[in-house]
Amino acid sequence: MCRMSLRLIMCLLCWLPGSVLAQCIIEKPVQQALTTPVSLSLGVLDIQLQCNLNTPQALSFPLDIVSRPRIYTPPDVSIVPLSSARAAYLLPSGDYTFTLTLDVVRPRQLPLRLEPVAQFQQHNSLHLLSISGFAGLCIALSLYVGILGRSLRNEGFYAYSAYILSAGFFFVLQEGVLKVLFPLAAWLHSIGLKLVFAGLTVYTAQRFISRLLEFKLLLRNWEYAIIQFAALAVLALGGMAAVVPSPLNQYASLLMGSLTIVVMLTLVVATVYAMVRKIHCAGLVLLALFLLLAAMAFRVYFPHVSEFLHRYALIIAVTIEAFLLAIAASEKVKRLQKDKITAYMNAASDTLCPVLNRRGWEEAANRLLKQHRKDGGFLVMLFIDMNDFKQINDKYGHNVGDNALIILAKILNAQCRPQDIVGRLGGDEFVIMSHCHSRNIGERMIERIRTRLASLELRIDDINLPVSASIGAQIIDLPHTDLSILLHQTDMLMYEQKQQKLMV
Incomplete structure (x- = not known):
């Protein structure tokens, strides 16, 4: 009865004025409309389709749950495959029946699509x-x-x-x-x-x-x-x-x-x-x-x-x-x-002062030497030693001495640019290296730091502590590869200045 009803619908559609008929029904394994997905079970499955088309149509379906599709047609019907990402076939016009055979990989439902x-x-x-x-x-x-x-x-x-x-x-x-x-x-x-x-x-x-x-x-x-x-x-x-x-x-x-x-x-x-x-x-x-x-x-x-x-x-x-x-x-x-x-x-920073420790400063200074060799310009190096630091520790204690070093480190940071490197080698010895594009910039930097550290009065724990520092400084224009030599030279310049202060 269901099969006769589907055929009757197809025949009635043929009499509709101006209609473009594109109709197929599935007769086996279960009679149903083509728009209803076909239930699959594992194994080989034959799907028989009855078509009545007045224009060629494309039949297609995905290949994610089936494989090796085969088409079996009557001798007078030619169904050719189409180039497509899906399995696709060109169905000719006419009234005919053909069989589609599939190897089912997964027991799901297969949607068939018929379209112009x-x-x-x-x-x-x-x-x-x-x-x-x-x-x-x-x-x-x-x-x-x-x-x-x-x-x-x-x-x-x-x-x-x-x-x-x-x-x-x-x-x-x-x-x-x-x-x-x-x-x-x-x-x-x-x-x-x-x-x-x-x-x-x-x-x-x-x-x-x-x-x-x-x-x-x-x-x-x-x-x-x-x-x-x-x-x-x-x-x-x-x-x-x-x-x-x-x-x-x-x-x-x-x-x-x-x-x-x-x-x-x-x-x-x-x-x-x-x-x-x-x-x-x-x-x-x-x-x-x-x-x-x-x-x-x-x-x-x-x-x-x-x-x-x-x-x-x-x-x-x-x-x-x-x-x-x-x-x-x-x-x-x-x-x-x-x-x-x-x-x-954490590894490169000084444990007491907000500057680099010796290892961190030397790594950064070597990078600056490399930049100087590549880009040219001028390197400024300063070696700073606080005067009479031992007497401060002896008289006021190590806590006051540590606070004095922290304040000195902050002053040095404030006098330098962000790209300059400030480090503490140990005790009361600080070093600065800066890359400048002109000698005048380097000279002004040295003069600014010397003036700032010439005479300081620090307020620590209700103690007014007068301090000063000796500074060795040099401006380098020639490329260098050995940081230890430059550091020793600047240290000697600082020592000379300290000796001159003692003689006065």
Whole structure:
């Protein structure tokens, strides 16, 4: 009765004035309209279609859950394949029946689409352009983060590059781009190759997120081992599904899909824990994972909600996730650089005064010598020694002496430019090096510091403490490579000035 009703509707449509008939119905395995997705079960499936067309139409369907489509037609009917990212065929006009035979890889529902040829070509071109743009984005992001990883010598960023490249190539295969470019290379269109890259995508994503959020340090050994083992199992099942014969490959594919969900959920739980422990960038990673899980749900469990979301939700989610993870990687770089600078400053700073210690000052001074050799100009070096510092300690105590050194260091910082380097070699000895573009600038700097330190009165713990300093200074115009020689020369100039003060 249902079959007769469908045929009656088709006949009535033929009598509609001005109508353009484009109608096919599915007669087997279950009689239904073509707009209703076909329920699939594992194995070989024959779909018989009855068509009554007055203009040629394009029939197409995705190849993500089926493979090796074959068309069987009556002798007087010619159905030719179309170049497309999907499986597509040009159906001629007329009234005829044909059979579509498929190898079903996953027991889901297969949507068939019938549309005018011009509309099909427009959709196909837009699809190829979108997927090609996505692939280009994946390559650019992987190179960007890979370069970051190389600069930091951090293998975790290489895992991101591998993840994005694997995801990009998986979707290029999944969405049939290579099917258009290389139609005769059947191995490029195989389900097995897609599953290999699907496994690589899951495994490399786990590796990157684990390294980014430092799961190895954050989680217990057995918790971290579960995440790693599950991701490795997905990778192994992907490889297994590519090489074992049917139906074992189909069962491996099903198990791989379920285990992928397990990996995603364990990553979500671990990332939530990382957020609780205030691990940097955990929030961005969690948002990316939720987007990906939502897209997977649309792809697998809610295919009828929206054809667009069913087809593109996962690609859009991976694109957003790629950006979010790239931002997270960039923030990680900034954090590492900040920590590195902080560690350097802690190692290079004087423990008492707000200036560099001897090691930090010598490293900075050697860089300034190198800049002077390259750019020219003039180097100013000053060696400063507080007069009668031992008597201050003996008379007022070391606390007053330390405060006097701190105040002197602050005065020196105030008299110098931000790019000048001020250091404390030890005790009451301070050094300054500055790169100037003219001798006059250097001379004015020396005179300013000498005038400021000629006679000071410091207020420390209700004590008015008169202090002064001896300064050795020189302006260097010739390139130098040995800092110790310059330091010794300037020290000798300071010593000469100190001796002259003692003679007065």
